[in-house]
Amino acid sequence: MNTTPASARPTTGRGHLTLAVIWSVLALVGVTATWAFIVQFFADPQGLGYVEACFDNPASSSAAADVLVVAVAACLLFVVEGRRLGWSRWSWLLVPATFAIALAFTFPLFLALRELTLRRRPSARQA
Template identity: 35%
Template sequence: MHTKLSWVYLVIAAAGLITAWIFNGLAVMNSEDYAGAWFGTAVDWVLSADLTIVAIAVVVFMITESRRIGMKRVWLYILLSGVTAMAFTFPLFMAMRERRLGELSSTAPALKN
C-alpha cells in the first residue's frame, strides 16, 4: 500500500514541478509583477492569505512528521519549495514519507521478536 501511494504522490509532485516551471517561465518572460499579482485586489489577498496559511501548516506538518518517523533532511524540502513550488515539494515529501512508513512497517515485526 505504501509503495503504490508513494507513486501517486510522485506523479502529483511531477505535475506540480512541471506546472511551476511552465507558469513561472511564462511569468518571467512576460516580466510579470509577482507582488502585484499576489496582492493586487481583495480576491488576490484572499487567495494569497489562504495559500500562505496552508503553506505554513504544511511546513509545520513536515517538520513534526519527519521527526516523528525519523526522516532526515526535511529542511531540503522546505528550501526547495522556495525555488520550485510547494505543489512539488509537499507531494515529494509525502512520497518519501510513505516510503519511510513502509520501511517502518516492514521492520516492526522483526523488532518484536
C-alpha cells in the first residue's frame, strides 16, 4: 500500500501528456471565446474604445482589474519558470502575446508546453 499522498507523488509521463492535452484544449477554448467577443466589440464598439469599455462600469472594472493583475503575475511566471525550463530564448514571447491575444490563451498554452517539457525529463519517465 502506497502511503505517499497523491499530491506528493510525481506525475507520470502519461499524466504529463494528459495534462498537456487538457491545457491545450483550454488554450483553444480561451482564444476562441475571447476573440468571439472582441470581434463583436469591434464590429459595433458603441462609441467606446476597448480599454474604456473594459472600465465602463464597476462590474467590468472589477473583472478588468482582476485579469490585469493575473496577467502581470502570469507574465512573471512565463519568464521565471521559462528560464528554469531552459526556454529563456522564447518564453518572453508569451508576454506581449498575453496582451495582444489573450491571457485565456497564453496561460494554458504555457502550462501545456511546461507539461510536455516535464514529460521529457528523466524523472518523469521513471515514475
